[in-house]
Amino acid sequence: MPSVDVADEFETIAKLLAPLAHPEWGRGLRDDVAVLPSRPGFDLVLTKDAIVESVHFLATDPLDTVAQKLLRVNLSDLAAKGAEPFGYLLACHWSGRCGWPEREAFVAGLAKDQAEFGIHLLGGDTVVTPGPASFSVTMLGWAAKGRTVGRAGARPGDLVFVTGTIGDGVLGLMAAQARLSLAPERMAALVRHYRTPMPRVAFAPAVGDLATASVDVSDGLIADLAHVARASGVRIEIDLEPTPLSIAAQAWFDDRVDAEAALSMLATGGDDYEIALTCRPEAETALRREADRHHLRITRMGKVTAGQGMAARYGGRVLELNQGGWTHR
Amino acid sequence: MPSVDVADEFETIAKLLAPLAHPEWGRGLRDDVAVLPSRPGFDLVLTKDAIVESVHFLATDPLDTVAQKLLRVNLSDLAAKGAEPFGYLLACHWSGRCGWPEREAFVAGLAKDQAEFGIHLLGGDTVVTPGPASFSVTMLGWAAKGRTVGRAGARPGDLVFVTGTIGDGVLGLMAAQARLSLAPERMAALVRHYRTPMPRVAFAPAVGDLATASVDVSDGLIADLAHVARASGVRIEIDLEPTPLSIAAQAWFDDRVDAEAALSMLATGGDDYEIALTCRPEAETALRREADRHHLRITRMGKVTAGQGMAARYGGRVLELNQGGWTHR
Structure with a gap:
């Protein structure tokens, strides 16, 4: 043309x-x-x-x-x-x-x-x-052949995991816009994550072998798991307390007064490019072994139940999730 | 995202x-x-x-x-x-x-x-x-498998053909910008060609079976054939007189004083989305039969020779082709 x-x-x-x-x-x-x-x-x-x-x-x-x-x-x-x-x-x-x-x-x-x-x-x-x-x-x-992992395969009883750390995407954007005040090396780490996130390419074979459903965390951990819940016709419940944080995100988090609001923000921020997946409970050992082999942190966040929708808990209470709010920050 | x-x-x-x-x-x-x-x-x-x-x-x-x-x-x-x-x-x-x-x-x-x-x-x-x-x-x-037609297969002795008509792309743009004055139905036909050119999808199998090299006419008939000549390491020579014109393009052409300049403009205009191809001489009959079967006009424009470069002739004289000029209008 x-x-x-x-x-x-x-x-x-x-x-x-x-x-x-x-x-x-x-x-x-x-x-x-x-x-x-x-x-x-x-x-x-x-x-x-x-x-x-x-x-x-x-x-x-x-x-x-x-x-x-x-x-x-x-x-x-x-x-x-x-x-x-x-x-x-x-x-x-x-x-x-x-x-x-x-x-x-x-x-x-x-x-x-x-x-x-x-x-x-x-x-x-x-x-x-x-x-x-x-x-x-x-x-x-x-x-x-036939082994591409979709969003629709999660079943009641499955466990929910996420690779790496959550929240660096949204904090990285704020750092790149100089809207955070952290030590220079923390700021640099966050900006680096925002500009060059690390896709979990090496972990893909393990996902293909072990996950029942999977999605990359681009819209936000909660929104992306909500996509999985909807596509699979199941309910997904996670706790926010175990949300894995990078050293820089932890430094930011430690300065927050409202831990619940802070974790909610990170779990809805998006742009993390980690993998959120579900798997059968009996696959957990193999999944952790594969993650270890790739020096990749993996965190169990919750479980899949019968029902529908997506629930995120903090301190045992289900957070009020405005459905529109989950679709994006 | x-x-x-x-x-x-x-x-x-x-x-x-x-x-x-x-x-x-x-x-x-x-x-x-x-x-x-x-x-x-x-x-x-x-x-x-x-x-x-x-x-x-x-x-x-x-x-x-x-x-x-x-x-x-x-x-x-x-x-x-x-x-x-x-x-x-x-x-x-x-x-x-x-x-x-x-x-x-x-x-x-x-x-x-x-x-x-x-x-x-x-x-x-x-x-x-x-x-x-x-x-x-x-x-x-x-x-x-292995049958995709490239730009590099033209050989000395091959013939050069083009499907459909040439020049409606550039005239269509001028018509859409109201820079032409032709009868309303001619203007409409040219604008229609500019907005919805007709790719020769149905003719693709014939191209795959019969062409030695092929390219779609997007940069301009001469520029695109020059791509083929360069990729194939051959020389391509065409005559401009047989350039196939639509009824609307013919009406525009009939008003021109300088036929050579007019045909040069159409053959360098681009956006025609016809197929320019080379084939062995013995394939010409089959090619014309396939074109007939698809109610598709096909015009022999010239031939492939040993050597290099691209020549367009009018009245037997080779036109001065500024090499840069052929790459685009």
Whole structure:
């Protein structure tokens, strides 16, 4: 398709993006399409997320971390489904601020995470927009045939777990906007989490083997578990006291007067990119062993019961959950 | 991912987009991912194109036709590769002008073309942007294993053909901007082509069977054939006289004083979404028979020779082709 400054777009593809292409399937980004051989015994799992400047990332965010975050939010979706990523298609809608050095920075971020997560660029499009920059990625992965973990498989009696720590997403945004006052190294850790969250890609096989239902924590722990409860036709109950906190989040939490309000905020904040999952009680030992093997914290938050809806308790009392409120911060 | 007005985004997915989902692989758009079974004997062919308001479509274009054009430019990429489309992922970056009625119109356009081309929505993302609206699609199709037609297969001795008519893309844009004066029905035909070009999906199997190289005409007939010449390491020579014109384009052409300049403009205009292909001379009969069977005009434009570069002739003289000029209008 034509675009405002086409010479730049061709140059961007040939000089910056082509070196990132999958050696075989990406066709050097010279052929409009990517071509994937079929892989018998495996399903192809696809997800697509878009991010917009000043909505999903800040105009002050370095473009290399914007690229990393773009890949990571998509990788997180696949990890929660138990799928192993291998490649992606990318659409760049460059804004006026995206000159050549900014594009180089963006692509450096892509290259860093391609190496980190073992993925390759398969194709895409690059255009110019008069508005704020935005980007979208279609991420592809493999899962053993019929083994993709959905949201609908939770059953009464299952246990509820979450990987890593909760609340760094929302606190990281506040730190990036200088709306927190913590020690500099805590602030830096939170900003780092906001800009480059860590998708649990290595844990995906364990999720595929052991989880009955699973979701990545993007809307907020409670909202995302509510999605699982609804899709599975069950009730999910969690306690907020065990909510796993990072060192930085703990430092923030220790300064709060109202612990219940603080934990509620973290559990509804979103952007954590951890995996919330349910599993049969007899799978707990294997799940913890796999988490240990990956040096990954995993925390039991509650259980699945017959019924419907989502309940979060603090001090034994069920918090008042405005249904609309859970859908997002 | 969080977005400005999340309730609207959830509603948009549940009420407008979910009914378009692939009955099985789209998982009702409720599971972050699409899951595709492998199809032994076939390769998966993927392409991704993005469009931005006031760059690739006009702010005055009705949103149903914007949606149709978005699908069609992607379908055109697959058709030129000989692939049969079956589904797509969609990212909507809604602008402030995209209220509920506009979203309904956009989705009505998607629905119309899903029926027209036998495709389904597989997943995606919907976000809000403070800038102009933009959209991207990742279109998926199947091609028989190893049979995807590339740009690199043209050989000396091959013939060069183009489907349909050339020039309606650039004239259509001018008509949509009221920069042409033709009879109302001609203007309407050109605007219709600009807004809803016809990708040659039905002709894809013939392309897959018969073409040695192929490309869809998006940058302009000459520029796109130059891509083929470069990728194949050959020279392509065409004559401009046989350039196939629609009735409306012919009416415009008949008013020109400088026929050479007029044909050059049409052959470099782009946005035609026809298929330009090369094939062995002995395949010409079969190619014409297939085109007849699909009621599709097909025109022999020239030939492939040893050497390199792209030459367009008029009156037997090779036109001066500024290399930069061919890359885009």
